[in-house]
Amino acid sequence: MNPPKGVPILEYHMVDTHEDADSHPYNVPPEDFAAQLNYLKSEGYTTITLMDFLRAKKGKQQLPEKPIILTFDDGYEDNYTIMLPLLEARGMTAVLFMPTNLIGLPDYLTWDELRDMSRRGIEIGSHTANHQPLTSFTPEEQQDEVHLSKLLLEWNGLPTVFSFSYPNGMYDESMPALLEQNEYLAAVTGDAGLNTFDTDPYQLQRINIPHPRFGLLEFKLRLLKAQVFTTLGIRQHLLK
Secondary structure (H helix, E strand, O other), X not given: OOOOOOEOEEEEOEOOOOOOOOOHHHEOOHXXXXXXXXXXXXXXXXXXOHHHHHHHHOOOXXXXXXXXXXXXXXXXXXHHHHHHXXXXXXXXXXXXXXXXHHOOXXXXXXXXXXXXXXXXXXXXXXXXXXXXXXXXXXXXXXXXXXXXXXXXXXHOOOOOOOEEXXXXXXXXXOHHHHHHHOOOOEEEOOOOOOEOOOEOOOOEOOEEOXXXXXXXXXXXXXXXXXXXXXXXXOOOXXXX
């Protein structure tokens, strides 16, 4: 059975008190993030992982009445120090997409932090090795970015990686087959909308949550935008 009204997938990056001009558009300050989480709980949403969604699609588990998936791209260290405690205080979970060549660099997650997040219920997915748009690479380079990033995460003690996020939301029609060949089961885009079991699992719809300019109202409007795009069929990726 499909989720009643579709599953929203939210796209975050940073949750931090410190920012510069480059990071400002991607940073949701902790107090705003906490307010967003509180709003979701008040509206009856329950966070799930992508694997929960995929298992439910196969009939392996039941989804809650109002499921939602929180995703975080790029693997900033504040995801461990700030985001994770805010989620855990509310009994919530998330999916984190990590570019493997950024692991351990200043302001990015370390291997120990990634493994600890995984043990505490955060699903870890791949965001390629070098965090460059896959469409800018040759087919051979695309294969390396997709294959080696998955292997490196798994070789360093993380559970099997099944999910993927396209860097900069850039992908083309060849990408789903490439990911399937490398044993990924799902990938998220940057195209707004809601997801049902009829959505292409390699082109899942996702709602970008940028730095808030208008507080919680803007957050509510972005959730509404996803519903509108789905209703009107705007850039919705349905299985053929």
